[in-house]
Amino acid sequence: xxxxxxxxxxxxxxxxxxxxxxxxxxxxxxxxxxxxxxxxxxxxxxxxxxxxxxxxxxxxxxxxxxxxxxxxxxxxxxxxxxxxxxxxxxxxxxxxxxxxxxxxxxxxxxxxxxxxxxxxxxxxxxxxxxxxxxxxxxxxxxxxxxxxxxxxxxxxxxxxxxxxxxxxxxxxxxxxxxxxxxxxxxxxxxxxxxxxxxxxxxxxxxxxxxxxxxxxxxxxxxxxxxxxxxxxxxxxxxxxxxxxxxxxxxxxxxxxxxxxxxxxxxxxxxxxxxxxxxx
Amino acid sequence: xxxxxxxxxxxxxxxxxxxxxxxxxxxxxxxxxxxxxxxxxxxxxxxxxxxxxxxxxxxxxxxxxxxxxxxxxxxxxxxxxxxxxxxxxxxxxxxxxxxx
Numbered sequence: 001x002x003x004x005x006x007x008x009x010x011x012x013x014x015x016x017x018x019x020x021x022x023x024x025x026x027x028x029x030x031x032x033x034x035x036x037x038x039x040x041x042x043x044x045x046x047x048x049x050x051x052x053x054x055x056x057x058x059x060x061x062x063x064x065x066x067x068x069x070x071x072x073x074x075x076x077x078x079x080x081x082x083x084x085x086x087x088x089x090x091x092x093x094x095x096x097x098x099x100x101x102x103x104x105x106x107x108x109x110x111x112x113x114x115x116x117x118x119x120x121x122x123x124x125x126x127x128x129x130x131x132x133x134x135x136x137x138x139x140x141x142x143x144x145x146x147x148x149x150x151x152x153x154x155x156x157x158x159x160x161x162x163x164x165x166x167x168x169x170x171x172x173x174x175x176x177x178x179x180x181x182x183x184x185x186x187x188x189x190x191x192x193x194x195x196x197x198x199x200x201x202x203x204x205x206x207x208x209x210x211x212x213x214x215x216x217x218x219x220x221x222x223x224x225x226x227x228x229x230x231x232x233x234x235x236x237x238x239x240x241x242x243x244x245x246x247x248x249x250x251x252x253x254x255x256x257x258x259x260x261x262x263x264x265x266x267x268x269x270x271x272x273x274x275x276x277x278x279x
Numbered sequence: 280x281x282x283x284x285x286x287x288x289x290x291x292x293x294x295x296x297x298x299x300x301x302x303x304x305x306x307x308x309x310x311x312x313x314x315x316x317x318x319x320x321x322x323x324x325x326x327x328x329x330x331x332x333x334x335x336x337x338x339x340x341x342x343x344x345x346x347x348x349x350x351x352x353x354x355x356x357x358x359x360x361x362x363x364x365x366x367x368x369x370x371x372x373x374x375x376x377x378x379x
Contacts, residue, residue, distance in 0.1 A: 166354045230368045232347055240354045241361070249360055256367045263371045271282060274328070 004154060006178045012150040013184055014191045019149060021102075025053060026095040033088060033193040043087050044079040056094045064269035065093075065115045065134050082131060085195045089135030092194065096142060103148040106235025109274075111138050113233035116269045117224035120262045125216060125252065133220055136201040139194075140221050141236060143185025143202065144169075147177065162238040169238040170206055182206050208248040219248035231263065233270060284328045285321060290314050295330040341376040348372065 016022065017030050032038050032046055047053050054075055061072050061082075072078050079087055100108045118137030122130035148155050154176055162172035170180035177184070186203030194202075201218045204211040205225060211218035222245060228234065229241045254262075283292070290313055298307040298321065307317065310332075321329070339347075348368060355361045 226364065227368070230348070230351065230364055231371070232344070232351065239351060241351055243356060243358060244360045244364060246360060256363070256370070259364075259367050260371050260374070263368070264374075267375065274282065 003175075004151060004177055009147075009151070009177055009179065009184070010187055013146045013187045016146055016149060016188060017192070021099070021149060023095065023098070025050060029091055029095060030192055040079055040084050040087065043084070043091070044075055047075045047079075047091070053091075053094065056097075057090060060090060060094055060097075064273045065112065065119070065138065066131050067116075067119060067134075067269070083129075085197070086129065086131045086135065088195060089132065089139070089198060092192070093135060093138045096139065096145065099145055099149070103145050103152075104235070104237065107141060107144065107237070108234070110228060110234030110236045111141060112273055113228040113231075113266065113270060114138070114140060114221065114224045116266050116273065117228055117262060118220050120265055121220045121224060121252065121254070122217070124254070124258060124262065125220070127216070132195075132197060133217060136198055136217060136221050137224050139185075139189075139198065140202055140205045140225065141181060141185070142188060143181030143183065144237060146184050146188045147173070147181060151177070159237055162240070166240065167238075168240045168242045169236065170242070172238075180206070206242060208245050208251075216251060219245070219251050222248045223252060223254075227259065227263065231266075233266075282328045283331050285318075285326055288313060288318050288321070288329060288331070290318065293332040295332040298324075298326070298329070341372065344372045344375075345369065 017027055029046065032042065047057055057075060057078065058072065060066070061068070061078050068081075072081065078090075082090065097108065100111060115134045115137035118133040119130045122133035127133065144155075147158075158169065158172045158176050161167075161175060162169045165172070170182065173180040182203055182205055186199060189199040189202050197214045197217060200211055200214050201221050204218050205221045208215060208218040208222040225236075226241060226244055229236065292313050294307060294309055294311045294313065297305045297309045299305050307321075311317070313321075348365065352361070352365045355365075
């Protein structure tokens with residue numbers, strides 16, 4: 001199959017929000033996020049206004065993805081507790097959840113496990129907002145969703161190529177698209193006005209050494225991705241495991257026991273999370 | 280212990296953990312053999328899935344898990360750090376099944 005022209009890819013990804021498969025509620029949300037003067041109050045109002053979104057937000061917030069002690073019962077409480085960035089990310093995850101399940105079997109489970117692992121690592125590193133790492137873990141592969149939504153046939157050949165050559169999916173993506181899903185995700189995240197840290201993590205989660213401001217956060221998602229694949233949770237498009245970036249490993253400085261602690265907690269959380277998200 | 284979606288629960292399966300209400304009060308004890316009537320009630324409670332005793336369900340043996348791990352790492356270049364990571368995961372899987 002021919003390669004797709006890179007400008008075509010970029011413009012298709014930037015026009016994603018016009019696709020009929022994108023739910024209306026997500027379109028409204030994107031409009032809201034585009035506006036820099038949108039306040040926490042506006043977002044709280046937006047959630048409360050829609051009973052389905054309210055239910056989904058509360059279910060997600062009370063899941064092991066975020067790991068809050070105790071139960072959060074109301075959107076107001078959530079909004080106050082979480083702050084603007086986390087609430088934005090939370091809403092995006094809720095909206096992207098269905099899309100993710102639709103485009104690739106196993107991608108949701110992979111992302112869920114990455115979200116939990118990233119949060120546990122952030123906690124271990126003493127980061128102030130481990131919930132932001134949850135969201136980054138959940139959305140790091142959003143570029144795959146974008147490519148699959150716009151170029152499904154090409155993505156089929158990407159997966160076949162990765163399988164045939166025994167390479168990781170991003171190598172095959174680069175061969176067919178000229179870019180990988182990290183770049184596609186970065187374009188989508190920019191266009192959709194994601195918070196800055198998310199844009200950087202999504203764009204560099206396979207090359208965390210290039211990350212400029214959020215190098216620890218990016219390294220966390222990079223390692224979480226590798227551990228989750230190594231453990232065998234979910235499916236992210238290939239059966240290989242990407243190589244660890246030495247610098248990311250050094251920056252995080254986890255011992256074998258640290259990682260085993262994280263994995264143990266991940267196992268329990270995955271049981272509970274799968275129960276919540278079986279539909 | 281496999282967790283089975285509620286739609287796939289059939290009479291005769293045995294609960295591997297108690298079913299509780301929101302406050303943690305036990306409604307149905309661990310070990311209870313499920314009947315049509317109980318399954319109907321569980322569905323009405325909006326439960327999504329249950330832990331079931333025995334072999335029913337997609338639980339893998341330790342040997343299967345470790346073989347799958349080898350398979351996943353087959354194509355990884357022999358980078359020392361990747362071998363470290365594989366060994367950590369291997370120990371983790373072994374601990375999941377107890378040291379025996």
